[in-house]
Amino acid sequence: MSELVEYTKHGEIAVVTINNPPVNALSPGVPEGIAQGIDRAAGDHGVRAVVVMGAGRTFVSGADIKEFDKMRAGGAQSSLSFPDLLNHIEACPKPVVMAIHGNALGGGLELAMAGHYRVAVASAQVGQPEVKLGIIPGAHGTQRLPRLAGVAKAVAMCWEGNLIPAAEAEKAGIVDRLIDGELLEGALGFAHEIAGKPPTKTRDRNERLGTPEENAPIFAAAREAARKKQRGMKAPLAAIDAVEAATTLPFEEGCRFERKLFMECLASEQSKALIHVFFGEREVGKVPGIPKDTAVMAVNRAAVVGAGTMGGGIAMVFANAGIPVALKEADQAALERGLANIRKNYGASVARGRFTQQFVDERMELIQPTLAYDGFADADMVVEAVFEGMELKKQVFAELDRVAKPGAILASNTSTLDIDEIATATRRPEFVVGTHFFSPANVMRLLEIVKGKKTSREVLATALQLSKRLKKIGVVVGNCRGFVGNRMFHPYVRESVFLVEEGASVEAVDQAMMDFGMAMGPLAVGDLAGLDVGWRIRKEYRHLEKPGIRQAFAGDRLCEMGRFGQKTGAGWYKYDEQRRPSPDPQVGEWVRQWAAEAGIRQREIAAEEIVSRCIYALVNEGARILEEGFASRAVDIDIIYINGYGFPAYRGGPMWYADAVGLKKVYDRIRQFEGQQGEIWEPAALLKELAQRGATFEEFSKEHQATA
């Protein structure tokens, strides 16, 4: 037997156990091992049925994603192909029971469906999440799932890629029995019951495949929803096509059609990018300079200063993770307003069915409002979320230094200010760290963890671990103005305003960026966040800008007219009472006039130029950040942009995207912009160097890590 698969006998039942930690992925050797186990059981006269299960924490979490590069290149991964293994299992003359705990995902569910029966513990989950990697099920998943679960359920599972709990899987017909108590014992009991009965093959179960009349509206609705909810992504539509094939073609032909689509998706740039994101989201947790065994402090109680939009959201994040949190405001009215907002947000989650009322009541109990610093002395971590101003922040940190216990982490939610300067207000700068949450804090997944000069490794390791508990993706960044995300966002927005000043319409700029895949256009984001925020920052920092360099002015002019965006009913767009936008032709008129006064010649601007200027502005600043070491790796920047700024995951993040375009091409285009716009487009030295030696940001990050 393969080392990855064990074979044991329990009386008349053979048990084949997959043991490929951590998630029992179907790496080379696993399919061969399972096949050997099935063959051995089939050939053993003393065996009447077979149970297949996973060792450790799960059944099987799918194909080994690390093998996909080889698969793309057409290289052999296993001597036995996975689809062939599935046909082999289904053809076993003795009944095969798949026993599921943890999860059965992707190839894991495909394996389970090739068995004749499935049993699962209640805590198990199953799903076909391949679309999240830009591919579709590639080993009969789209053909067997509708035969078990019916067309509507199967198509939803395959295009959305969401997991469903065992109870739902049982109701749908995917799982035959839920096991109470110990899985092996339950599975053996089940195997005894069905031993000796002729096994039914899933491929032959055509009774749930529906009629063309029944299926047509299901597929039409799925396609419409997929186009809307997964805008720009190819795999969800391919998954729907493949499930549809199950209803129109015989099983074998359907499998061939699925395989063709799977291979096309696997070869796509979208899939390469999404797989980069999958591993990237795990990689950001492994920070150079913070070894795995770094001591981590316990965070059992928290406190937040400031019950505004950010502070209230951060308190909810702690409460949602079951961590009691004190919430301080300066006066009763502000505290009441903050709590009312939290209640309103929770109320909306209950209305949407995301939380139960009981869950919300329990979370509200965990939030302890205070006007003094009650509860702060017990807190293991305090997050400051007061108004963005250095003097106020320092004053708060000086107070926190007095009230917080020794060893407590003192974090600031600042989005731009210098963490080292804030830390000087305390006698414990090694415990001071930036935790930059994104708005709305209870929804957005990104957490920038800002490392000050003196922040200790333990504090960083604790913040990283905590981010997982808080269901966030923590990325450690250096302490520069705007950190990584906002520092890059500034030139991105600047370009979008330049483009409007040069003659592109507000709607054309936003539409081009939406078509590229951004969640929102840059100008609509400005209106949402409030144009006055950037305006104030620009006024404050104007003296730092190099004289003579081009400045975007149209947004500031709108602010001078009192148009701050959604909150004032007008900004780049007009808004109705429900804050629904509509284009405002006056803006175009004004900008034309301002441009003429400023001597800017307006012209037609193609969507390609809009995208290149906005995205390459991000890339160029990202390259500087990498070069200066404020991000340790290109992937850190990618994960920040995907999780905090609505960058399309299927493009892999700005740095991955630039690598895919080719840095030479990006560099040449930036030089062109430099020729037209001047110094503001000076290419980053790192970009120039990599473009000249034909390397990528990813390669640079690897080289850099190797020498760090």
Ligand code: 3H9
């Ligand atoms: C597929 O099956 C295609 C088929 O149709 C067949 C076609 C022929 N492969 O996330 P974690 C690693 S496509 C390789 O931190 P958790 C992961 O990188 C696949 N490695 O733990 C990490 O490594 P490290 C369909 C994998 O408990 C470690 O395992 N399946 C794989 O938070 C722990 O992972 C999926 O899309 C894999 N398949 O979550 C499932 N999975 O420690 C993808 C995990 O070095 N996986 N690793 O950083 C997941 O969704 C989550 O990892 C899972 C566990 C829920 C399983």
